[in-house]
Structure formats: C-alpha cells, structure tokens
Amino acid sequence: MLQIDLASNVPVYEQIANGLRAELVAGHFGPGDKLPTVRTLAIDLGVHHNTVAQAYRQLAGEGWLELKRHRGAVIQERRLRPNRPDVPERFTRPLRELLAKALAEGLSRKWLIRELMASAHRLQEGGL
Amino acid sequence: MLQIDLASNVPVYEQIANGLRAELVAGHFGPGDKLPTVRTLAIDLGVHHNTVAQAYRQLAGEGWLELKRHRGAVIQERRLRPNRPDVPERFTRPLRELLAKALAEGLSRKWLIRELMASAHRLQEGGL
DNA sequence: TTATTTGTACACCAATGACAGACAAACAGC
C-alpha cells in the first residue's frame, strides 16, 4: 500500500503523511479505526519509528488523528479547517508545475489529459 | 511573474526551476531567447545570485538551457529525453496527493473538478 | 507485581540550502 521512495527529495515523514492523508480523504478509514503502531508501520516501511511518529503528529496536527500514548493512533471525525485564503493558489500552481515536469519528462499530452479526466471523474463520484 | 515562497519547504532554487520550466513548457520562450542574468533575476526575486545559478544549472542539466560564461542563459532547442519507465507513477501519485491535500484544506470537489477540466482543456490546445 | 508495548523526548550526525566573497574570462567604452 504505502510506498516510500528514499531517493526522493521530499522527506520520508512527509511521504508517509501524504500517503495516509490520501487514504483518509478517500475514505478508506472511518472514525474510530486505528492505524498501525508507529513501530509496526516503521518496520513495514523500513524506516525509524520516530519518522513514522513525525508523520502521525503532522496528521494529528491537521485534525485527522488523535494520538494517545499506548492507545495508538485513532482516526477522528474531522471538522473542516478554516479555509486559508491562498488555498486555490496552493493548488493551481503546483498542478501546473507538476504538468510541466510531466511534459518535460516526455509524457504525452493525450495521456495526461486522460489522467486528468479520470481524476475529475473519480472526484465526481465522491472518491479520490 | 515568478513568485517565491520563502515559507515553503520546497527549496527556493527548485521553486525557481519549477516556475521557469513551466514557462518553457508553455512555450513562452523560444530557442535563442535569453533569460535574465543570475544577478538581475536574483535581485528581482530577493535571493542570492548563487541560488538562481543553481536553478539555471538544474534546467541546463535537463537540456533546456545552455549556460556560457558571460553569455547568459540561452534557451535551447530541446531533444526529448529518454522516457524513464516510472514516469507515470511519478505523475499519478503526486496528483493524487495534491488533490488529497486540497480536499483536506477545504477546497470543494466542484472547484477542483473545474480546475482539472480547465487544465485538460489547456493541454488539448497545446498550451499548459 | 512484572514484563511488554507504545508514543515521546533528547541528543547526535550527515546532508543540504542559502549566503558571502573572491575569481576568471568576456564584453563595452574609450
């Protein structure tokens, strides 16, 4: 499921947080569900448990998890956060840059278009 | 045009490279055109000229620019690079995570869908 | 009680990002 790319320049703890957030947004977990312990997930991914803990803390800070000692990480019912004003900009620009990188690496416009449409369609279905 | 977010965790030199790459892919520059000197762009952005130089070097390494001392940075006709096999994965996953972040920050599905469709449309027109 | 589990705190080390400053070569003006 989660996959870590040690060669990437994006830090491992953030890769973990990003991956888990995607699962959470997609609704693969419900409130009350538990995530694996930091140590088991750490072994699973081949990283240090503190690295996983950092990812958990980040998600907890975003309101996704409740972290109680020895109780594990429990998914929380999440209230919507106040919507920062620059959020659109924080989506549009990265998307544009991501597309630029993809084109620069040789991906075809046609393939990218299909991928974008597929994503839009998944969103429309309430998924991710 | 280019805008730098010092608070971001993505390094400044990479922000510059990303932004310029997007311009290049979009076709806002043609072969033979010149980019501003490292120092002028640096002053323009409020960073050190070495930081800009690093961004230029990265783009030169990708085949976009030719860097000659005292000649400035000249846009090159770019030959396609060999297509790495994991490229699709390197687009799909980041897109998914970007969408997850956006949803998590409160952007509506409707808005995101519109944005995706708009991007797809721009791609279809040959733009970015 | 005792051993185990589990998230946390703290220190350490390597890597990296941004900057400062100096340098060498090409150019502009004369």
Place this chain on the structure above:
DNA sequence: GCTGTTTGTCTGTCATTGGTGTACAAATAA
C-alpha cells in the same frame, strides 16, 4: 589596445533539517 564592468563559477561558512539511536514514562497484559 587598455581599463573597468559584467557575469557565471568556485569555495567556504553557517544554520536548518531529516533520519536515527537510545532512553524514558505510562498503560496494558500475564
């Protein structure tokens, strides 16, 4: 030609950060 300026590069420095090692405290299990 000569001289001063321009311009990308090189080297070193400093602070920050990512990942890990290790110990700890509290809850649980036997």
